[in-house]
Amino acid sequence: MKNFLWRAAASLAICTLILCFFSGRVHAEAAALTNDDCIKCHTEAPMDIEAQGGAHKTEVTCIDCHNGHPPNVQDIIPACSNCHSGKPHFELDNCLSCHSNPHAPLALKLAKDITGPCLTCHQSEGEQLKNNKSFHSSMACTACHQQHGQVPECLSCHEPHADDMVQADCKLCHQAHKPLVIAYGNDTPSKSCAACHEEAYSQLQASKTKHHDLACAKCHQKTHKMIPACQDCHGSPHPAAMMAKFPQCGQCHSTAHNLNRWEQKSGQGKKKK
Numbered sequence: 001m002k003n004f005l006w007r008a009a010a011s012l013a014i015c016t017l018i019l020c021f022f023s024g025r026v027h028a029e030a031a032a033l034t035n036d037d038c039i040k041c042h043t044e045a046p047m048d049i050e051a052q053g054g055a056h057k058t059e060v061t062c063i064d065c066h067n068g069h070p071p072n073v074q075d076i077i078p079a080c081s082n083c084h085s086g087k088p089h090f091e092l093d094n095c096l097s098c099h100s101n102p103h104a105p106l107a108l109k110l111a112k113d114i115t116g117p118c119l120t121c122h123q124s125e126g127e128q129l130k131n132n133k134s135f136h137s138s139m140a141c142t143a144c145h146q147q148h149g150q151v152p153e154c155l156s157c158h159e160p161h162a163d164d165m166v167q168a169d170c171k172l173c174h175q176a177h178k179p180l181v182i183a184y185g186n187d188t189p190s191k192s193c194a195a196c197h198e199e200a201y202s203q204l205q206a207s208k209t210k211h212h213d214l215a216c217a218k219c220h221q222k223t224h225k226m227i228p229a230c231q232d233c234h235g236s237p238h239p240a241a242m243m244a245k246f247p248q249c250g251q252c253h254s255t256a257h258n259l260n261r262w263e264q265k266s267g268q269g270k271k272k273k
């Protein structure tokens, strides 16, 4: 930081006039102001820095930033750009709109409508929202992240699909920044599909075939609305000649949820085989 170079100069140069100006307690030849002097007249800034100064406590001192003092030096409020430059984040306007107290630089005050400035550090989240259009893409980042680093619960804004669904379940299928791209692992419990597919769920529950034990997500894998072919799992279980005559599995087996298990029926199928 080039301002470190100013520190020595600043300590020497701060004018004695200021002290005479205020109280007359100090003679005109009084020593230049040091960091220890500030607290004699200012309480708030030193207290803030002590409590929440962060790097502004450990890496710099008062006079690195405040070079001189009124009345002999008038403009002693530093520009942030004196020390911070070279990153997209430091090109933003009005640093103090978020870093409202430079003596507590990470005690942020975030308005409810901020998006662009977040992208100076979180480009990938911005791209996710932009590339996967949903209502969330039209919301400001801080509509959800009201404080920096805080993550909201979906249920603070939404109802669950079923009464027994909890916050942790949402993640099974949704990602916050692309909520309409529904994707899930094949260990997703069938109950969570049942919230919207009551009929498929109850059919499968009632089925006495081995499909009964398969989770929805074992067959409908990974992406919502995917429909598997019977052959994906079963290959070609029957002779080609038979399949030429009855090309659809469903002609004999009905549907996957309500499978027709042949042995329980008339035995006609066995003859065919």
Ligand code: HEC
Pocket (backbone or CB within 6 Å): 018, 019, 022, 033, 034, 035, 037, 038, 039, 040, 041, 042, 062, 063, 066, 069, 070, 071, 074, 075, 076, 077
């Ligand atoms: C003897 C009392 C006294 C001491 C010691 C003193 N200040 Fe001040 N300071 C004041 C007063 C009074 C004002 C208001 C002056 C004005 O507005 O013209 C002021 C104003 C300021 C301001 C605001 C300037 C502005 O442009 O708004 C800053 C920053 C500041 N002081 C920093 C410091 C720092 C840093 C130190 C220690 C190096 C220090 N002061 C030491 C009395 C003091």
Ligand code: HEC
Pocket (backbone or CB within 6 Å): 038, 039, 042, 044, 045, 046, 049, 056, 057, 060, 061, 062, 063, 064, 065, 066, 077, 078, 096, 100, 102, 103
């Ligand atoms: C990293 C730079 C930085 C450091 C370090 C710093 N200040 Fe400041 N200070 C500022 C800036 C920037 C402002 C203007 C804030 C504003 O405009 O709201 C300011 C404002 C002030 C003011 C006037 C407004 C107020 O809050 O009363 C005083 C007095 C002050 N500082 C004193 C100090 C003292 C004393 C220290 C050391 C204990 C100190 N500052 C350390 C950057 C700094």
Ligand code: HEC
Pocket (backbone or CB within 6 Å): 001, 003, 053, 054, 055, 056, 059, 060, 064, 065, 078, 079, 080, 081, 082, 083, 084, 095, 096, 099, 102, 105, 106
């Ligand atoms: C005299 C130099 C100086 C000035 C002026 C200055 N800073 Fe800093 N600031 C530093 C240094 C040095 C660090 C620590 C290294 C770094 O993060 O770049 C720092 C760190 C920070 C941090 C991170 C704090 C932490 O604890 O990690 C923030 C936020 C910050 N500055 C904001 C500001 C803002 C906003 C302004 C203008 C109001 C400002 N700074 C003015 C020197 C300065």
Ligand code: HEC
Pocket (backbone or CB within 6 Å): 080, 081, 084, 089, 090, 091, 092, 093, 094, 095, 096, 097, 098, 099, 106, 108, 114, 117, 118, 148
């Ligand atoms: C829209 C709000 C906003 C504005 C405007 C803003 N910042 Fe930040 N800044 C943040 C957030 C959020 C962080 C991350 C804080 C954290 O990591 O805890 C941050 C972090 C920082 C840091 C520490 C991390 C780093 O990259 O070094 C510095 C320094 C900083 N800002 C300086 C500035 C400066 C200088 C400006 C003005 C040019 C500025 N900020 C404008 C919100 C803002």
Ligand code: HEC
Pocket (backbone or CB within 6 Å): 089, 110, 114, 117, 118, 119, 120, 121, 122, 141, 142, 145, 148, 149, 150, 151
């Ligand atoms: C100066 C850079 C910077 C800016 C600007 C910034 N952040 Fe961050 N943000 C960070 C860093 C660094 C972390 C900590 C990352 C980590 O620990 O993985 C973080 C963490 C987060 C987290 C929590 C991540 C987690 O894994 O829990 C969220 C949410 C977040 N930021 C949102 C935002 C929002 C919203 C904005 C705009 C208001 C913003 N950030 C602006 C640097 C920044």
Ligand code: HEC
Pocket (backbone or CB within 6 Å): 115, 118, 119, 122, 125, 126, 129, 136, 139, 140, 141, 142, 143, 144, 145, 151, 152, 153, 154, 171, 175, 176, 177
């Ligand atoms: C609709 C609410 C919402 C909006 C809008 C939103 N987020 Fe998030 N964000 C979340 C939730 C919820 C999480 C936690 C995700 C999780 O736990 O899987 C999150 C996580 C994060 C994280 C942590 C890392 C990660 O990707 O999981 C960052 C960083 C983040 N968001 C930044 C942003 C930024 C930047 C924006 C604006 C461009 C934004 N968010 C917009 C709700 C939102």
Ligand code: HEC
Pocket (backbone or CB within 6 Å): 133, 134, 135, 136, 143, 144, 152, 153, 154, 155, 156, 157, 158, 170, 174, 175, 176, 179, 180
């Ligand atoms: C701060 C409030 C808020 C949070 C937090 C939030 N959302 Fe939303 N979300 C909305 C609003 C507002 C809409 C649009 C109206 C609606 O569909 O309810 C929406 C819409 C949606 C949509 C439909 C999108 C579309 O374009 O039709 C899905 C899916 C969704 N949210 C899932 C989630 C999930 C999952 C989470 C948690 C990771 C979450 N939301 C967190 C506010 C929020």
Ligand code: HEC
Pocket (backbone or CB within 6 Å): 154, 155, 158, 159, 160, 161, 165, 166, 167, 169, 170, 171, 172, 173, 174, 182, 184, 188, 192, 193, 224
């Ligand atoms: C098993 C997967 C799954 C789980 C778990 C899940 N969702 Fe969904 N969600 C979906 C599907 C699929 C849709 C889309 C339905 C459509 O296409 O209309 C959806 C749609 C939504 C919508 C858009 C509006 C609506 O109701 O159709 C919101 C909001 C939503 N989910 C929020 C949540 C929340 C909050 C949670 C956690 C409590 C959650 N979801 C858990 C699969 C899931």
Ligand code: HEC
Pocket (backbone or CB within 6 Å): 161, 184, 188, 192, 193, 194, 195, 196, 197, 216, 217, 220, 224, 225, 226, 227
């Ligand atoms: C939030 C409600 C919701 C949840 C939860 C949900 N779905 Fe759906 N699903 C729908 C809607 C709505 C449709 C579209 C229905 C239509 O087009 O007739 C659909 C369609 C489907 C289709 C395609 C139907 C067709 O005719 O093409 C399959 C397969 C499907 N869902 C499987 C699942 C599975 C597996 C789960 C659990 C991992 C699940 N769904 C969770 C609402 C949901």
Ligand code: HEC
Pocket (backbone or CB within 6 Å): 208, 209, 210, 211, 214, 218, 219, 228, 229, 230, 231, 232, 233, 234, 249, 250, 253, 254, 255, 256, 259, 260, 261
């Ligand atoms: C994701 C893989 C998968 C798909 C897709 C699938 N099945 Fe199955 N099926 C299985 C498994 C696993 C079994 C149990 C095998 C075992 O335990 O020997 C099974 C068993 C069966 C059985 C024997 C049932 C019993 O109770 O003995 C029949 C008949 C059957 N499947 C037909 C079908 C038909 C017809 C389709 C398409 C409508 C289909 N399957 C789709 C995985 C699948």
Ligand code: HEC
Pocket (backbone or CB within 6 Å): 190, 193, 194, 197, 200, 201, 202, 204, 211, 214, 215, 216, 217, 218, 219, 220, 227, 228, 229, 230, 250, 254, 255, 256, 257
């Ligand atoms: C053994 C694999 C398998 C299992 C387990 C399974 N499905 Fe299916 N599902 C299919 C196949 C194959 C189809 C296409 C229709 C057919 O040929 O049976 C289908 C069709 C669907 C459809 C669209 C048409 C319809 O019949 O409603 C929905 C929705 C659906 N399944 C949801 C579910 C849900 C929810 C579950 C869990 C309760 C589930 N599936 C379990 C294989 C399976």
Ligand code: HEC
Pocket (backbone or CB within 6 Å): 230, 231, 234, 235, 236, 237, 238, 242, 243, 246, 247, 248, 249, 250, 251, 252, 253, 262, 263, 268, 269, 270, 272, 273
């Ligand atoms: C013409 C009627 C018919 C058609 C069409 C048919 N099957 Fe079958 N399938 C049967 C009969 C009958 C059995 C019972 C054989 C047995 O119990 O040994 C059977 C048994 C099965 C079994 C269980 C085998 C075992 O070893 O337990 C599977 C899996 C199966 N079929 C899958 C399919 C698939 C996949 C298709 C479509 C490509 C299909 N079937 C088409 C009649 C048919």
